Amino acid sequence: MSLRTEKLKSKSRPMPMMAKDPMKTLGRLLRYIFVRYWFIFIVVFVCILLSSFASVQASSMISDITSAIDTQLKVRLDGGTVDYSEIMKIILTMIAIFAVGTVALFAYNRLMVKIAQGVLRDIRQDMFGKMQSFPVRYFDTHTFGETMSHFTNDTDALEQLISNSIPQIFNSTMTIIFCLVSMFVMSWQLTLVVLVTVFAMFFAIKGIGGKSARYFSAQQRSYALFDGYIQEMLQGQKVVKVFCYEENNEKAFDKVNDEYCHNLTQAHKYANIFMPVMANLTYVQYGVIAIVGAVMVATGTLQLTENVISGTQQTALGVIVAFLALSRTFTRPINMVSQQFNSIVLALAGAERIFELMDTEPETDNGNVTLVTGKYVGGVFKEGDGDYYWKVPTENGCSYVKTEGDIKLENVNFSYDGVKPILKNVNVYANVGQKVALIGKTGAGKTTISNLINRFYDIDDGVIYYDGIDIKNIRKKDLRKTLGVVLQEVNLFTASVKDNIRYGNPAATDEEVYAAARLAQADDFIRRLPEGYDTIITGNGANLSQGQRQLISIARVAVADPPVMILDEATSSIDTRTEELVQKGMDNLMKGRTVFVIAHRLSTIKNSDCIMVMSEGMIIERGNHEELMAKKGVYYNLNSSK
């Protein structure tokens, strides 16, 4: 089952790639499965053994029973009475073996579902859990589609592999071995004939398979082209309409579509002729075996033995009939596996990518300073209800520092790639309760500063202090709890408005949620939604206006009630009139907190305690509005350019 939602499809289109080291990946996957489900795995293995044994026996039983009937027939011809007991004995043995085979087949199929689905669940959860620990850098350097495709395409392919291909490979291998043994026991000469014909078939497979693989990848390539083309054109469909470019577009489309169709036809041609070629080659094999068998009988080279299990004496006819059946049983699994070859390789490539994801280095955290609540009672700190304190471990026990929101960046240098410096020797001082603005054009390094304060990235050089503590020593989780961030891009989750607001503080009561919404000026419009605070937000708040979504995200920070807030371009995608509304919400929220405002629009920051103008990773001017205006520098020029 290949399951994809419409939305995802378009975003997740990794180019089909072959696995770098398929065997290693397969080994790792098997280990992954075995470690978790070793008991079921062994049971499955035994069941596969039994089932393939039964299916091979089914073929050789045909020989036995044919021989038995043949013998009795001769008895009858000779005028004796027919004795059914031998035949009944074989039929009963057959029923017993069949029963075991069917039960084993049933059991391993059911168990395999358990393993396959269990493993898939584990892999998914493993991937997702690991992903939560990835540094932000990972998400900045991998596209959404890329990451998403691990959960969709790659997992789909893996599902196929685990629930179909792996048991089939086991089963086939077992069947082939059993078959070979049975055939050898019956007649090694005929076995050789079978092997020769199988060898010939191998060439056919290789011929067809090789061509098919070539067209298969050609088809994948032209699909990617086709998909890319319609993706781009549909994206720009309105532009197409505006410029009346429909006809040109149709021509260009025909070209990619025809190319895709050509490769698709070729790939399907080879896939389609595979089945009839194999099936009919099996019949050719029949004919050859019969002829060779006949020759051997005629020349007396065919030795007839007793069946090891049932002890039936075999006749020439019995052996030939059995061989015909066995050769079929022998060839079928070879066909099946080779037919799946393409998808197995593709699935292994998917598995490889999944493992790569799992191997990604998680965010490191060596912080030992933690956030606690409590208060001083008679000079002794008591943890429990109270204000936030940093608990700093010292040589003998620990000390407590009140969490207030004093932030200092001292001589900070930073570069994302280790080559191009983004921040150069930056110093920022934000005292408790101050509003500090960072302003400058896109790419000046403003957002980088917020990325550094909450340690989405680590600085190369310099120190960042939070209440006098180097933030490197603070546990990341606790550090982030004390920082509220409002970004330009609002991300809402599929949940009620209420739950979205209390996202940062799940313990918040309904009353606290309402209070936060009132503070953010969001209460009014929320109450007018169809179901008020219980309205379910879907599609990242598709039915809300940009301003409304931003207000919800501001309320979200209000509930979390952090001592420090970072507003990163929070209002820049809102028009100036709507901004004023949102601004009120934010002003309310800023009271009594240390606030960093990052903006490129001057209106947002005029009333800040301190404004820092950034350019190319450096702070080129600092001061409050009046000071900067008096300075008549860059800031002044901006303000008076109108």
Added chain:
Amino acid sequence: MKLIRLLARSIREYKKNAILTPVYVSLEVVVDTLIPFTMTYLLKCFQGEGPLDLTPIFIYGGIIVALAFVALLLGALSGMQCAIASSGFARNLRKDMFYRIQTYSFNNLDKFSNASLITRMTTDVSFVQQAFMMIIRIAVRSPLVLIFAVIMSVIIGGPMALIYVGIIPFMAALLIIIFANASKHFKKLFKKYDKLNNVVEENISGMRVVKSNVQEAYETEKFNETSQDIYKIFSKAQGIVVLTSPVMQLSMYTCITLIFYFGAHAILGEGILDLEELSALITYAMQVLMSLMMLSMIFVQTVIAKSSAERICEVLTETPDIVNPENAVASVADGSIDFDGVSFKYDVKAELNSLSDIDLHIKSGETIGVIGSTGSGKTTFVQLIPRLYDVTEGTLKVGGVKVSDYDIKALRSSVAMVLQKNVLFSGTVKENLLWGKEDATDEDIARALKISESSEFIEKIGGLEAHVEQAGANLSGGQRQRLCIARAIIGNPKILIMDDSTSAVDMATDMNIRKAFKDFMPDTTKIIIAQRVASVASCDRIVVMDGGRINGVGTHDELMENNVIYREVFESQNNKGGDFDVVTN
């Protein structure tokens, strides 16, 4: 049925292949069924006393090999024809859809998301193609095999064929029960998958929010819960589906056992059956069961394909709501625009109008600024002019003629529009510019680049042959906007509409562009939508939009005097300073 008829229209030139496929298949089946039959004669030679007579064995063996090769050839031919027919069918389906989409109006386009159109043209088409392939090949083959095998069994085994009569309904019933039960679970499963993907999607795109709020554990829990649900449902569904192979196996084993049991008695007792015929019977039994299995698989495939087919048909049957009128007016006289009592709503069923009572008369060559907050109807207002949407009420004339009377191509090539969400396409700079005028000369291009202030940066990135990535990803926002303007003006339109098209261009350049418009395109009517008052202040007239209505019209000075909204916007932008990005660009 309607669905099938609609889809079948796309077979067209591949009808021949679509018919040849089942023909070859049928022939193959006939030959294939003869093989086990011939086999009985071959095996007969092994019986009896005395030395083997090799000649008939060679003959029969030879016949079998020959038959097998013939069947192989027929099978391969049918496979090839099938590949041609089905891929061609898929090609035509995609083509029909794409061509259909080209006729869509904006209104039609708004009904489908991009992603959904893409899925319909890729995944859905390939499901339908799979089903088509199955139908013309295996759906023909399996029943034929079934029928032939049963006939042959009756010929050979007589009453023995009754065994099938018992087994076939038993197996068919079991398979139906299995698939009916499983599909119930699968439906549930699809919903859960959507939910799971949604969780992942929101998590990845909101990772900064997750991390800032330290909600990694909560997210993981949310994910694991859904993942566990999927595990449960999928195990149930799959657990039912995997019953097919034991059921199949059981039926086969039962068949074999019964055939042997009754066969032994028939041979040894009544003597109505030969031993060789017994082995042919087994081969036929397997064929019968296999084809039953195949039929049930086709059934499942077709069910899956049905919903895909429906989605494809939605695209094919969506009727474009803006079409060329009869006796269309082929040219636009001048750039005058007249709105008379125009109202508009996107959806006929919508309660509120998106635009109401628009009365505005624009003279050819005038420059009109449009300003208003988000959602005030600015974009809607201008999109009516090139008839991207049809007015709901009132009349809208361009050059003195109702827009709905024009040939659409003629109208749109005279009314150039720079959309707010504008898109450049992968290709060279020149290729992108030619969208505006296919036969543009080098002078046309140079002029357009000059007016749009693009000459300089185009030179810098490597001239007209420089490569533009998809959506213009290798250009800055301001560069993209300028190139889009160049593309729009290259055909020297009678009317030029710019929907917030210079928001990322710095003030000085913005001003230069406006000045160039005035100098080089004096006869073109220009309509400029902008966020910044500064961008429209110098227009001949400025329209202030609010709540889908015109709130005021006048020059900058007039509006400053008597329009509250205009003054507010002006003050909100001017008193508090500028926009850093814009000024320093």
